[in-house]
Amino acid sequence: MNFKKELAELLSVALEGELSVAELEILIEKPKNQSLGDLAFPCFSLAKVKRKAPNLIAQELSEKIQSPTFEKIEVVGAYLNLFLNKKLVSEQVIGNVIAQKSEFGSLDFGAGGNVTIDMSSPNIAKPFSMGHLRSTVIGNAIAKIVEKCGYKPIKINHLGDWGTQFGKLITAYKLWGDAEKVKQNPIKELLALYIKFHDEATSNPSLEDDGRAWFKKLEDGDQEALDLWQWFRDESLEEFSRIYNLMNVEFDSFAGEAFYNDKMDRVVKLLEEKQLLVESDQAQVVELTEEELPPCLIKKSDGATLYATRDLAAAIYRKENYDFAHSLYVVGHEQSLHFKQLIAVLRKMGFEWAEKMAHIPFGMMLKDGKKMSTRKGKVVLLEEVLNESIAMARHNIEEKNPMLPNKDKVAEQVGVGAVIFHDLKNNRMNDIEFSLEEMLRFEGETGPYVQYTYARACSILRKGNWQPESSAADYQTSWEKEWKVVSFLMEFSNAIKRACVNYDPSQVAKYIVDLAQVFNKYYAEVKVLEDSKEREARLALVYSVTVVLKEGLRLLGIEAPEEM
Numbered sequence: 383m384n385f386k387k388e389l390a391e392l393l394s395v396a397l398e399g400e401l402s403v404a405e406l407e408i409l410i411e412k413p414k415n416q417s418l419g420d421l422a423f424p425c426f427s428l429a430k431v432k433r434k435a436p437n438l439i440a441q442e443l444s445e446k447i448q449s450p451t452f453e454k455i456e457v458v459g460a461y462l463n464l465f466l467n468k469k470l471v472s473e474q475v476i477g478n479v480i481a482q483k484s485e486f487g488s489l490d491f492g493a494g495g496n497v498t499i500d501m502s503s504p505n506i507a508k509p510f511s512m513g514h515l516r517s518t519v520i521g522n523a524i525a526k527i528v529e530k531c532g533y534k535p536i537k538i539n540h541l542g543d544w545g546t547q548f549g550k551l552i553t554a555y556k557l558w559g560d561a562e563k564v565k566q567n568p569i570k571e572l573l574a575l576y577i578k579f580h581d582e583a584t585s586n587p588s589l590e591d592d593g594r595a596w597f598k599k600l601e602d603g604d605q606e607a608l609d610l611w612q613w614f615r616d617e618s619l620e621e622f623s624r625i626y627n628l629m630n631v632e633f634d635s636f637a638g639e640a641f642y643n644d645k646m647d648r649v650v651k652l653l654e655e656k657q658l659l660v661e662s663d664q665a666q667v668v669e670l671t672e673e674e675l676p677p678c679l680i681k682k683s684d685g686a687t688l689y690a691t692r693d694l695a696a697a698i699y700r701k702e703n704y705d706f707a708h709s710l711y712v713v714g715h716e717q718s719l720h721f722k723q724l725i726a727v728l729r730k731m732g733f734e735w736a737e738k739m740a741h742i743p744f745g746m747m748l749k750d751g752k753k754m755s756t757r758k759g760k761v762v763l764l765e766e767v768l769n770e771s772i773a774m775a776r777h778n779i780e781e782k783n784p785m786l787p788n789k790d791k792v793a794e795q796v797g798v799g800a801v802i803f804h805d806l807k808n809n810r811m812n813d814i815e816f817s818l819e820e821m822l823r824f825e826g827e828t829g830p831y832v833q834y835t836y837a838r839a840c841s842i843l844r845k846g847n848w849q850p851e852s853s854a855a856d857y858q859t860s861w862e863k864e865w866k867v868v869s870f871l872m873e874f875s876n877a878i879k880r881a882c883v884n885y886d887p888s889q890v891a892k893y894i895v896d897l898a899q900v901f902n903k904y905y906a907e908v909k910v911l912e913d914s915k916e917r918e919a920r921l922a923l924v925y926s927v928t929v930v931l932k933e934g935l936r937l938l939g940i941e942a943p944e945e946m
């Protein structure tokens with residue numbers, strides 16, 4: 383169903399192989415306005431090879447190209463404008479959707495290769511921030527998109543579960559903590575303890591020494607310290623899990639920073655062997671002067687290893703354990719330098735696979751133009767945000783469709799879907815303004831708009847009592863009115879491919895909003911359910927739209943209720 387390729391092949395034959403199919407495919411354009419054709423081929427670059435005026439070449443080619451796929455070829459100046467055969471192509475596209483269902487649009491260039499995706503990765507005993515939300519949502523969509531392209535995604539939650547802060551937290555807990563309170567509200571209580579530690583330490587500096595001592599105990603494997611750490615970790619994860627459950631996100635691994643504790647000596651040794659470690663201010667670093675980057679800190683003066691050291695160990699572990707084709711890190715752009723250094727050090731160590739690593743950065747979530755902060759106790763609890771969105775969706779349902787069955791379930795799908803879609807609809811590098819009202823609108827580029835379009839299409843199918851199994855596939859229509867929608871359906875796999883190669887889910891989000899729009903326009907103009915010889919074809923088209931909208935939403939991590 384790759385008509386570009388088909389045209390390139392026809393052109394290559396017509397040109398007697400002067401240009402390859404691949405070269406020709408790149409030259410083929412899609413006219414901005416469909417009234418000019420479905421595909422266009424500019425002949426300018428052929429003028430040199432052929433030593434002929436481009437418009438003459440276009441004329442000659444138009445006479446040579448003959449295929450049932452094209453119902454009309456027009457020459458406009460140096461352009462060849464080609465019109466696809468609407469009947470042939472539409473019936474092929476619709477036939478494919480009906481046969482393939484949710485497999486429609488799938489690609490196989492991933493060839494089964496593993497893609498590790500470092501995503502979400504919140505810090506234990508700290509609130510789940512908007513940045514972690516973005517990482518979760520973007521990483522989850524990328525996982526589904528690469529899977530659709532034939533890769534095998536491996537979602538890794540690189541928890542921030544180790545570091546000197548745990549020594550401080552244990553100190554604070556032992557001084558002022560209350561087990562019951564922590565159990566009831568782990569993150570809030572632990573954060574409060576951590577803040578209290580810092581407040582008290584300004585007037586009582588010896589607290590810092592206690593903190594260091596407890597961290598030392600933790601690193602040395604002291605049982606009490608380890609038990610407390612494990613408990614903080616379990617309680618925090620349980621709280622994070624509520625968010626992951628709400629968002630339907632699952633992980634293949636929770637190997638966080640602590641997991642690499644026993645894997646770092648090897649990294650340091652490797653660096654020593656390769657003579658990459660130098661001393662600087664009593665710390666051990668890898669110089670990255672040629673790379674024009676600041677040195678990468680490997681070991682502090684007190685022997686403690688660092689964030690970067692753990693990431694080196696993690697990168698090597700992932701290569702050895704998963705033999706990845708690509709290794710992705712979905713982390714905010716504030717950490718760009720860290721990932722540049724990480725990749726540069728691995729390159730210096732001689733690991734060719736470092737080229738297969740990529741930092742997938744994203745912009746910030748803003749509220750009234752300002753960064754949404756979780757510090758200074760100004761906690762923006764993500765769960766509250768999601769619950770508020772669900773409550774608002776519930777309220778909308780109550781107003782618009784009070785008789786709806788499963789109201790709570792649908793409200794959850796819509797409320798959560800709205801937050802996810804809002805995040806994914808723009809290029810990930812853009813900062814996004816957080817606004818529940820905006821997210822939950824039923825018009826414009828929103829999740830609820832796409833979901834609503836899907837539900838409406840489902841209801842048409844129910845009313846028409848149409849099922850793919852009963853499809854006659856004997857369509858009595860010219861597909862003229864349907865053509866715009868069909869040509870959008872045809873583009874699905876291209877949107878997926880763009881999203882995959884650029885790690886940019888917004889390609890899919892934009893695509894499904896556009897599809898929803900052309901479909902709604904079609905539905906406003908054509909009486910689908912009216913008794914006519916075209917009814918069967920029209921219902922098959924509506925069905926195809928439901929398949930693609932549902933699959934598009936799924937790729938973003940959003941559910942599609944059949945009624946709302």
Ligand code: ARG
Pocket residue numbers: 500503504505540541542693696711713
């Ligand atoms: N825990 C870190 C943070 O919250 C993010 C970790 C990202 N992943 C990594 N491999 N460094 O900032």
